[in-house]
Amino acid sequence: MATLLEDAVKSLKRNCISSVIFESEENLLDYLDTLIDDGVTVGVGDSITLEALGVYDYLKKRDITYYNKYDEALGKEDKKELYLKNFQADYFLSSANAISSDGKIYNMDGNGSRVAPIIYGPKKVLIICGVNKIVKDEKDAVERIRAHAAPLDAKRLAKKTPCAVTGHCADCKSKDKICNYFTVIQGQFDETRIRVIFVNKELGY
Numbered sequence: 001m002a003t004l005l006e007d008a009v010k011s012l013k014r015n016c017i018s019s020v021i022f023e024s025e026e027n028l029l030d031y032l033d034t035l036i037d038d039g040v041t042v043g044v045g046d047s048i049t050l051e052a053l054g055v056y057d058y059l060k061k062r063d064i065t066y067y068n069k070y071d072e073a074l075g076k077e078d079k080k081e082l083y084l085k086n087f088q089a090d091y092f093l094s095s096a097n098a099i100s101s102d103g104k105i106y107n108m109d110g111n112g113s114r115v116a117p118i119i120y121g122p123k124k125v126l127i128i129c130g131v132n133k134i135v136k137d138e139k140d141a142v143e144r145i146r147a148h149a150a151p152l153d154a155k156r157l158a159k160k161t162p163c164a165v166t167g168h169c170a171d172c173k174s175k176d177k178i179c180n181y182f183t184v185i186q187g188q189f190d191e192t193r194i195r196v197i198f199v200n201k202e203l204g205y
Contacts, residue, residue, distance in 0.1 A: 004101050004134045011103025012196055015187040019196040025053045028199055036091055043067040043086035043122065045094030045114035049129055049204030055093060083113040087121030094118055095129045095204055097149045098141035105185040106141040108150055110178035125194045130203030149205040150179050
């Protein structure tokens with residue numbers, strides 16, 4: 001894993017994507033304190049990793065405009081409006097389903113509200129993930145999503161899909177499927193926009 005992490009960091013840099021590594025959630029939150037100024041706008045994507053690291057709770061305590069998609073007072077139309085606001089946010093925080101040792105970022109999404117602002121819109125994007133998300137290549141990234149990340153997420157969301165039962169993608173046509181948008185980020189023009197933050201532990205799916 002140490003070799004994969006080292007290779008991923010080097011490859012991300014070659015692809016104009018900066019990255020940093022932290023040993024704990026405390027180190028991560030201290031870093032966010034230095035990075036995110038008071039008064040800015042911050043959006044987030046759905047992420048078990050961010051939840052486990054306490055990022056959502058941290059953002060609630062900051063003096064910022066936080067587009068909190070988990071606010072129970074939000075209705076369906078409110079969420080749609082919030083998702084659109086994410087495109088104009090100063091920061092958008094999310095995770096990744098996989099990052100390959102050749103510096104590519106892989107994500108699968110249900111409605112696109114997570115992957116779309118990662119690709120375009122917000123001024124800065126922070127991809128926060130555990131080292132368990134690092135894989136060798138695209139083949140392993142796809143397999144990780146099909147056999148691990150997507151089935152677990154479908155089960156968590158109580159989706160009526162084959163993978164929620166079997167634990168592996170069946171290329172289903174279910175209306176409930178969350179595998180609608182598959183994205184691969186393999187570089188960027190502005191090397192300061194997307195930044196990958198690794199936390200040296202296993203986190204999320």
